[in-house]
Amino acid sequence: MSSLQAHTWWSRAGRRLLVVPLALLVAAAATGADAVTAPAPAPESEAKETTPRTATPDRLRYDVSLRGDADGSHWTGRQRVSFRNASDRPLREVYLRLWGNGDDKCGTPGKPSPVKMSKVRGGTPGRLTVNCTALRVTLPKPLARGERTAVSFDVSITVPGRNDRFGREGAFRFLGNALPVLAVHDAKGWHLDPYVSTGESFYALASDFRVRIDHPSTLKVPATGRTWTRDGKPGRTVTHSVAHRVRDFAWAAGPFRTATETSPGGVRVKSYWAPNTPAAGVRLNRKDGVAAVDRFGKEFGRYPYGEIDFVMTKKFGGGMEYPGLVILGTTEEGSAVVHEVAHQWWYGIVGNDEYGAPWLDESFAQYANARFYGWDTRDCWSDDDWPSDRTALTNSMAYWAKHRDEYHLVYTAGSCALARLERTIGADTMARLLKRYARDHWYGVSTTADFKKAAQSVTDKDLDPFWKQHRIR
Known part of the structure; x- marks a missing residue:
């Protein structure tokens, strides 16, 4: 996720933030x-x-x-x-x-x-x-x-x-x-x-x-x-x-306060925070971050780096992912820690060209985030969300930089499309697909064509209409 100031969408069911970089997308100069x-x-x-x-x-x-x-x-x-x-x-x-x-x-x-x-x-x-x-x-x-x-x-x-x-x-x-x-x-x-x-x-x-x-x-x-x-x-x-x-x-x-713990799955989690960071948010980030690194390890393949660092401050805009380190703007309600941890797999371990196909990391990380919090995604899709025929989930940053007010679709429509794919092919099949897909591209580079081919290989249903409807081109 970009380090831009985040627009926040509330999920009452999950009682957590769905963080989407929207508020400053219009103002950000590409x-x-x-x-x-x-x-x-x-x-x-x-x-x-x-x-x-x-x-x-x-x-x-x-x-x-x-x-x-x-x-x-x-x-x-x-x-x-x-x-x-x-x-x-x-x-x-x-x-x-x-x-x-x-x-x-x-x-x-x-x-x-x-x-x-x-x-x-x-x-x-x-x-x-x-x-x-x-x-x-x-x-x-x-x-x-x-x-x-x-x-x-x-x-x-x-x-x-x-x-x-x-x-x-x-x-x-x-x-x-x-x-x-x-x-x-x-x-x-x-x-x-x-x-x-x-x-x-x-x-x-x-x-x-x-x-x-x-x-x-x-x-x-x-x-x-x-x-x-x-x-x-x-x-x-x-x-x-x-x-x-x-x-x-x-x-x-910086003069961070620090704490170190080991997840049940054996990952060392080191937390660093500025003294003025809300204490409740720090506690929540540590709790959810530790749980996320183990859960995604089970879902996508064991986290291979041994250590992950959470860097938390009060006014940092949104969150930003790097291998083994994430920066988190933290309120009393926490931050985008789960989304950023998911990026350790979707961009970090399973690589992609983030300029050419940003949906391959942002949509996948936000889908994992939604699953972690158990958000209800049954009614998240609407064909009315698309501003024009040129808008596609798989557009590059060359498009999104010129249409900054549409970029939130990579997070919202993208995670929703993956949730609908899960319902189309079945939850168990989707779980096997993602784990196998991560394994096949471990430390490598994935493309949209790779993912479409992998998804089609696990189901007898013709997915061409699905890709067209969800503008996965």
Whole structure:
């Protein structure tokens, strides 16, 4: 879910919040959808949506060392990413995505972009493009199939003043999408889509991260992966994190209060909250979050990362998911914690192109959320919900960014469509479908075509009329 301020729908039966990013969708300015995209070779660029041809570069490993300033507003360090060419074609270049520059773009002379790279080794950097969110690095020589290489660089990160997934709230810093990550090349070519604040633009392959974060001891630092701390120089602490097969790495920093518990299923749950966060909401998030990670583990496959961190503040808008870490705006009634935990499977473990097909993570996460709370979805569907013939559940963020007042359909109509599919094929069959679908795409990438094919394979009913009615194209 986007970190935008959330519009809240109440479910009296569930007595919980159905969080839908609606209130600020109209006001949120989407970055231009006409930004430069690198051309793909002609035969691949004409491919229709199926399971992506071998996506590359893969088997990525990020080694990162960072040092933070006194309050966690500025971070500097070195980053190295090693990777393999999984494609049959030689790999001549790679692209790094600097998503942290998405809102500020290329900045101004007095206010430069928040994320800067320098001293690139392992390739020759070009100009920043796509509003300073993409950097082409030409490799010294073409990388043949199966060969590995690495690119390294210095990185400088300044946390913006806004309260956002990459931003701050009071003394607390959120560093989502702050680290540069490699773009993906698949059947559609290089994915160099523009940044959108309404929803997500992100598409990444499962990667390994080893991150060393040197910070003042007054700051607690929740982070993706299994974390532990060591004493650093006087007054400083080093937080280490190791994360395997994750699609991104995020962290936060601040004088958080903390608590750690282990779910009945064996997952370590670490909670971090600002002191002014409503205590009742913190308790509810911890209770529901622990229950959700175990329940979804049973429904979709055991949670593989061992640890998940909940970062809670009073004024953060809505919620935002990252592998092993979620940021939650928390009231006395709790937050979108269950929805964000569901994202650990739907986008995290079962990946998708979040710009090209956002319904594959948001609709699935909200469907899981509705099931968790037992909401009545029998009358949730109405064909009158569709504003025009061009509106489809499977539209990309290029469409939703231009029609921000319709984006809530990805949550509302999307989860409802999956609930109706459950009633169409039967609850037991739907449960088997999702568990098998997650297994078949574990750490991989799913597409709409993949899901339609999988759903049709478990029933004798012709689902073509269902897809048409629910605008799953």
